[in-house]
Amino acid sequence: MYNIAFSLVAAAIVFASSALAFLPQELAGKGLIFGTDPGSDWTIAYDKDMNEVTRIWTPSNGEDRAVADAPGSKCRALKEAELKSLPVWPKMQAYANQNFGTGSYNLYFGDSGNRGGAQVAWTCMKEGVIQMYAKENPVCTRASGSTSGSVVGTNGTVSITVSSTTAATNSITVTQASKIGVGFSTTVTIGNPEVASVSASTSFNVEFENTQGSTMETTTSSQVATKYTLNAVPGKTCRLDYTDETCHELVKGDVPFTIQGYVTFGYNAPTRGHYYWYVYLSNFDVADRTSTTELTGSLTSRSKSGYHGECY
Incomplete structure (x- = not known):
């Protein structure tokens, strides 16, 4: 059992090192999210401070876990100005401060911190008649x-x-x-x-x-x-x-019109050991993330x- 555990740890370290070898220099110095596990609330990422592959806790109620492409035919990419115009925004700020810390951050709306990844945050119009x-x-x-x-x-x-x-x-x-x-x-x-x-x-x-x-x-x-x-x-x-x-x-x-998916808070300095944290919009009331025409x-x-x- 110990040999197996040691092999897994060694494999993770080798994976991190080999992954870094192919990363652009500007990304190698940052925490980088590799992907999510669809069956759990964990995200697999590289932690630059610990120089290792790690897991980030990204809790969700399940509504947005399967969001990879647009969740409907009447959706478009969420814009930062749209998010900040809704009642949900101050609640998301309070959530981030309470759970991740009060440092400065940038917001990303695509997978892997929006650095070439797929869009994962959307503004969706109500379907149907x-x-x-x-x-x-x-x-x-x-x-x-x-x-x-x-x-x-x-x-x-x-x-x-x-x-x-x-x-x-x-x-x-x-x-x-x-x-x-x-x-x-x-x-x-x-x-x-x-x-x-x-x-x-x-x-x-x-x-x-x-x-x-x-x-x-x-x-x-x-x-x-x-x-x-x-x-x-x-x-x-x-x-x-x-x-x-x-x-x-x-x-x-x-x-x-309702916003869906999740937003990445990318901190400029590590907070609680990590740079990047996911916040799922489904954790907040629909009314707070909806605006009506x-x-x-x-x-x-x-x-x-x-x-x-x-x-x-």
Whole structure:
């Protein structure tokens, strides 16, 4: 057993020495993170003060452990200014001071201290449909109309086909952009689960840009042909009267942006024996690391309804 332990220690020292031989000189003099163990809370690193390969305790609740590439299709690299604009930042500072020390440091958002490693800290927009809800009751106007007349046949019936068109014009504006993810653009689905002015829920795709004042517009329409059969005296002429209704509704919604992953605190002098410490964002409340974009807009819909048969 002692021989095995000695061999492992010797192998670690040889590994550290051989690794240093291939490092640029400016990196050989610094603590360097080699990688993380996906199954534990330890990071494998080179400790320049002890001249050995060591392990750094990097606790996480598991949410971000698997983050290697972007955790979603609507994510982009986290920026330092974004992190510092959120309520989570002073809490991260307090966490670092309490656990690692109060020395000066730089922040890194990529693996291996952001020196050529993969990005591991992200700003992510909420996935899925962006739901819009009514701000107030819709304003509707109605107008009446009629089909052309049709003569009743000898069997005492007449069929009239009406083409019913429902059209909607949608306009959504970013009235308050979030503090993070500004300028982020992507295709999104806007949904309205309970639109008072139409009988069913609606949704539409638009090009979303997270910029103050940015407006997204789209027009949709659908047409349905419906046949109505009226009973009347043969030889009579019949028509259908209908109501043409147009409704204008104000809507609102929001788009949360949340930071995910982990941040490396790179100290300018060793603290508690190490230069680099990981802080996982999942250790902090989601609300403290989220900023929300506010949307307002309007939905205008037009539909025919209230059919009534009239024979003369």
